[in-house]
Amino acid sequence: MNVKRAAKYGFCSGVRIADLKVKRFAAGGGRGAILGQVVHNERVVEEMESLGVRTIDEITAVEEPTIVFSAHGVPPSFHELAKSSGLQVLDTTCKFVYDIHREAGKALHDGYHLIFIGDPKHREVIGYTHDLDPGSYHIVTKVDQADAIDWSVYPKLKVFYQTTLNAEEFEDVVKAIERRAASVERGDTICYATKENQDAARVLAHDPEVDAIVVIGGKKSANTKHLWEICREAKPSYLVQGADDLDPAWFSNARTVGVTAGSSTPDYVIVEVEERLSVM
Numbered sequence: 001m002n003v004k005r006a007a008k009y010g011f012c013s014g015v016r017i018a019d020l021k022v023k024r025f026a027a028g029g030g031r032g033a034i035l036g037q038v039v040h041n042e043r044v045v046e047e048m049e050s051l052g053v054r055t056i057d058e059i060t061a062v063e064e065p066t067i068v069f070s071a072h073g074v075p076p077s078f079h080e081l082a083k084s085s086g087l088q089v090l091d092t093t094c095k096f097v098y099d100i101h102r103e104a105g106k107a108l109h110d111g112y113h114l115i116f117i118g119d120p121k122h123r124e125v126i127g128y129t130h131d132l133d134p135g136s137y138h139i140v141t142k143v144d145q146a147d148a149i150d151w152s153v154y155p156k157l158k159v160f161y162q163t164t165l166n167a168e169e170f171e172d173v174v175k176a177i178e179r180r181a182a183s184v185e186r187g188d189t190i191c192y193a194t195k196e197n198q199d200a201a202r203v204l205a206h207d208p209e210v211d212a213i214v215v216i217g218g219k220k221s222a223n224t225k226h227l228w229e230i231c232r233e234a235k236p237s238y239l240v241q242g243a244d245d246l247d248p249a250w251f252s253n254a255r256t257v258g259v260t261a262g263s264s265t266p267d268y269v270i271v272e273v274e275e276r277l278s279v280m
């Protein structure tokens, strides 16, 4: 079977740097625990564990001298908590996530009410909102949630997107807010890597040569799921974590399979999937 890659796919700069920082730390004999998956990919998590850097869910579970903060970032108070607990911090927060922390802080200072479009349970969104006064922001994901709030009571609103969202999918939500609000400003917070991977996935999905698409990424990776949602609108599309998830029956009528991968998917997993596809 022929395999055609998307023009842009896989690790973004933020994830590449986070991955490198943890590997260097481990190679130097560092002992640490990562709060949440360093990136949302189970294979990367296993790799880190094999290097002696385990993943924990709560900051209180750390037993090692160093806590690693993931590429998604943490609430600012977690840095204080780590310090007061005598922990060293290895911070792998992506610079684009820090940009949003800064921009949100400035908007609050300038009198805006904040709206975060994203998953309230996602670590990135928790990082932005955990320390804020609950009356100073909303997290919205659905049109009916946006419709249920009287936005007109806020003189100025500023919208921030979780970095890895598919903006088009949430356009209706933002429009629902704009319909009932006095003034809404949108922050340009969807990261370039997410946009590039999504645009390339769209082109691949509409390529007439491509019969089906395999999207590779972790189960918890929001950006991988969005890539799959984009692809499945045009072609049969399958979300896999690695080569072992591939089912030959999916491709019984396919001559060319398109491949794309989320920004937390390491290159070696992509190569492994492509090699398996090519012999199907």
Ligand code: SF4
Binding pocket: 012, 013, 014, 015, 071, 094, 095, 096, 097, 163, 164, 191, 192, 193, 194, 263
């Ligand atoms: S997807 Fe963008 S914001 Fe997220 S880690 Fe990668 S570069 Fe940073």
